[in-house]
Structures are given as C-alpha cells and as structure tokens.
Amino acid sequence: MRERDGAAEVALDATAFYPGGGGQPADTGSLGERSVVDAVEEEGILWHRLDGALEVGAAVTGRLDWARRFDHMQQHTGQHLLSRAFVDVAQADTTSFHLGDAIVTIDIEHAGPPADLLERVEARANEVVWEDRPVTIRWTTPEEAARLPLRKPPAVQGDLRIVELEAYDWSACGGTHVARTGQIGLIHLLGTERNKDGTRVTFVCGGRALRRLRDSGSLLRSLALAFTAGEADLPRAVARLKGDRAALERRLKPLLRDALEREAEALVAAAEQGVSWPVVAASWEGRDPSELGPLAAGITRRGAVALLFAAEHPGDPSRAHFAAPGGTISAGTLLGSLCRRHGGKGGGRPESAQGSIPADRVARALDDARAAALAGPDSELPG
Ligand SMILES: [Zn+2]
Numbered sequence: 001m002r003e004r005d006g007a008a009e010v011a012l013d014a015t016a017f018y019p020g021g022g023g024q025p026a027d028t029g030s031l032g033e034r035s036v037v038d039a040v041e042e043e044g045i046l047w048h049r050l051d052g053a054l055e056v057g058a059a060v061t062g063r064l065d066w067a068r069r070f071d072h073m074q075q076h077t078g079q080h081l082l083s084r085a086f087v088d089v090a091q092a093d094t095t096s097f098h099l100g101d102a103i104v105t106i107d108i109e110h111a112g113p114p115a116d117l118l119e120r121v122e123a124r125a126n127e128v129v130w131e132d133r134p135v136t137i138r139w140t141t142p143e144e145a146a147r148l149p150l151r152k153p154p155a156v157q158g159d160l161r162i163v164e165l166e167a168y169d170w171s172a173c174g175g176t177h178v179a180r181t182g183q184i185g186l187i188h189l190l191g192t193e194r195n196k197d198g199t200r201v202t203f204v205c206g207g208r209a210l211r212r213l214r215d216s217g218s219l220l221r222s223l224a225l226a227f228t229a230g231e232a233d234l235p236r237a238v239a240r241l242k243g244d245r246a247a248l249e250r251r252l253k254p255l256l257r258d259a260l261e262r263e264a265e266a267l268v269a270a271a272e273q274g275v276s277w278p279v280v281a282a283s284w285e286g287r288d289p290s291e292l293g294p295l296a297a298g299i300t301r302r303g304a305v306a307l308l309f310a311a312e313h314p315g316d317p318s319r320a321h322f323a324a325p326g327g328t329i330s331a332g333t334l335l336g337s338l339c340r341r342h343g344g345k346g347g348g349r350p351e352s353a354q355g356s357i358p359a360d361r362v363a364r365a366l367d368d369a370r371a372a373a374l375a376g377p378d379s380e381l382p383g
Contacts, residue, residue: 001056002047007037009047010054016064019046023097024076024175027069032060069176071207075104077135077165077177078125078184078205082106084151084169085125086201090117093152095198103190104205109198118189118201125187132182133166145172188212260291264298271304274374277328281370283309283362289319296323296352305329307369309362318362320346320355322369329373338365 001010010031019041020026026039031048038049054060076099083094083106092110113121138161140148145160154160154172163173165181178184185206192199204212220231227237271278280299287310299306300323309318320338322331330350339346339355342365346355357365 001054004047004049008034008050008053009040010050011045011047012060012062015046015048016062017046017048018069018072018176022173022175023079024072024099027064027072029062029064029066029069031062032058036062070178072099073176073178074184074206075099075204075208076175077181078129078187078203079104079106080151080163080169080171080173080177081128081165081181081184082121082125082187082201082203083108084165085121085128086110087151089121089124092199102204102208103202104208105200105202107195107198107200111197111199112194113192113199118192122187122189128165128168129181129184129187132180133168134180135177136164136166137177138162138164185209256291257294260294261298264295264302267295268299268302268304272370272374274305275376277325278304279307279370279373280304281307281366281373283318283366285311285314288312289321292319292321296321299323300325300351305331305373307334307366307373309357309366311359311362315359317344317356317358320344320353320357320365322348322353324351324373326351327377329377334369334372338369341365341368 001008003009012031017027017029017036017039018024019039021041027036028038029036031050032054034050034052034054036048037051040047040049048062079094079097079099083097086092086094086106086108090108090110090113092108092113094106094108096107098105139159140162141159142154142157145154145162148162148170150162150170150172152171156172160172161174163171163175163177183206186209187205188203188209190202190204190212192201194200220234223234224231227234227241229237267280267282268278271280273279289310289312292308292310296306296308303325305325305328306321306323308321310321311318320335322335324331331353332348332350335353335355336347338344339357342357342361344355344357344361344365347353348355
C-alpha cells in the first residue's frame, strides 16, 4: 500500500482491473469495502486508487463496475473493427483513438470522406459485427507478429499481445475487448469534422448506440408533436415556418420603420431644450435594442440629441445608443466618460456611439447624460 496525492493506493497479487491506456480509460469498481476510483500501472505494478485504506495482507474481493467496463469493451472493440473498415473500404489509416464518456472518436488519414463513402464504411463494419466473428487474444514473438497483416506497426518492443477479429483485423493491443464481434451490437457513425490534414470521426457502439437512437426517437416525436406533423414531414414543416417568418419580416419592416419615425417625431416634440438644442433622453426595459439605431437617426434628423437606453429583458445590461447632430455635442466622448463612471463599456464617433451599461446604473447614467447634454457642447459629466 502507498499514499499518492492524499489517497491510498494498493497493489494485489492478482487483479482484473484494467489500468487504462491506448485511448481507453481505467476500470473502476470496488475492493472489499473500498471503492476503486482509478487504476494506474507503473513499472509493471498495477496500483488501485481507493477512497480509503485497506489492511496490508488482507484478502479482498474485487468487483469491476461491469456495466461501465462492458461499455468500454464494446466501444473499444468497435473501434478496432471500424478502423479496419476504414482501411478496407476507404484506404484510410487510423492515427489516434479516444474513448470519451459519451462519444468515441478516431482520427483518420483522409482529407474529407464524402457521405456515401462513410455509409459504405459503416455498412461494412456492421456486416462484420453481424457475422459474429470470434475475437481472440494471443501472445506472439516479434518474428511471428511480423508475418501477420497488422493494421499498424506495434508501438512496443518484445512479445506482442495480438487481438484478432477472426480473419479480418489484427492489432497489437493491451486493452479490453468483447469475445465476439456480435457483442459490439451496432456501430453508428455520428459525424465527421476536419482535423489538421485528416478527419475526426465520431461514433458510438452497442448500448451507447441504443441510447442515442432512443434519445433521437423521442426528440423526433416531440418535434412532430410540436409541429403537428408526421416525422417524415418535419423538414417541410420547418421550411414552411421559415418561409412564413421571412414573409412576416418583409411585411413588418416598413411598418416598424414608420412607427419608429412617428415615435422619433413625438419624442422630439416633447424634448427638453438645452443650451441651444433639444435633448431626448429615454430608457426602456423589454425593448429590442436594435430599434435604437433607427430611432436615434429619426431624432438627430430633426435636430435633437438622442441619448437612448434599452434592455431586452429586465435586469439585463442596457444597450446605449447616443447620437448627436453636427455642431452639438460629441456622442462618443459623452458615452465614453459615462461608461468610465458607471462601469459600462462603449464609445464611438462624435455623431454616433454605442455601448452597454449595467442594469442597476442605467437610471443614474441617464440623468448624468441628460444633464451633460443639456449643459453645452463640451459634453462633460457634471461632477
Ligand atoms: Zn484493443
């Protein structure tokens, strides 16, 4: 027994725990009363990392978290098979493998496999799954191994542990595998993305594939319910919705423009008169901040200074949009000093500036901005 980073680690005379490696995580489970949270191999000794100490010399029963281990065996053996199918069908070697908590990835030497090629690889891999070929493990000398069609050259010296998917794939591997390819169940490709000069392929096998299909099915059913459409009609329903929305936006645009124009007119008519120009200072909650730009333009066109704030939702930081006709104040300078005082950020040119002010400072920022803009062209904040 030893202590590492505050946790007890024990070595046993025999163990079924896999220490991780080759892209596969270590096993977890229990030893007697203790949980095994990790396992690592160092210089030929397998250390079981525990959540507490065990008595040295005690006999303990080890238990693997079998559901997790079997899942790893399905994904890992599925990876051997899929990597071979990529060589077989697409002449693409696998350069690395990662077994994550939810998905599995391999990196292959192919710049961009098209969808039909991926389908053929997936189909070939699943054929071999359903042929239910035995998966055998044996130790060989380097000379024997050299006569086998290994998928990639071995990474270690000396005798090799060869994993064979009968008459299909040979790999030197120290990981854990299912006994027959049929136990992989299903190999399901999820997607690909560009990775340097090659491609990263994401997939799941066995139980993970089943859960994935179950989740996708329930998602589809809830979407179909929301659209009151059959699953097969969903693409058409979404396209119709997008079309309707685009048509509404086209109709709305001129109406909104007119409404903002009338609002600007009313705001300027009611504006306070500063040293030599009117000032419109206003803030809104629950207003789309994208309306501030056209509103401010309507205000400055009528010769007034616009100091506007809007937050989409109450409690959000407010977007500030300041605009000033030539010869009045500098909107950029005023907003800049306002932001420094009230912890916001923003700035801009003399005629137009934009920024953002924390929700709890908007009322005071508005007062300060109004006072400065009413006072004169220097647009300095009052002290
Ligand atoms: Zn393996």
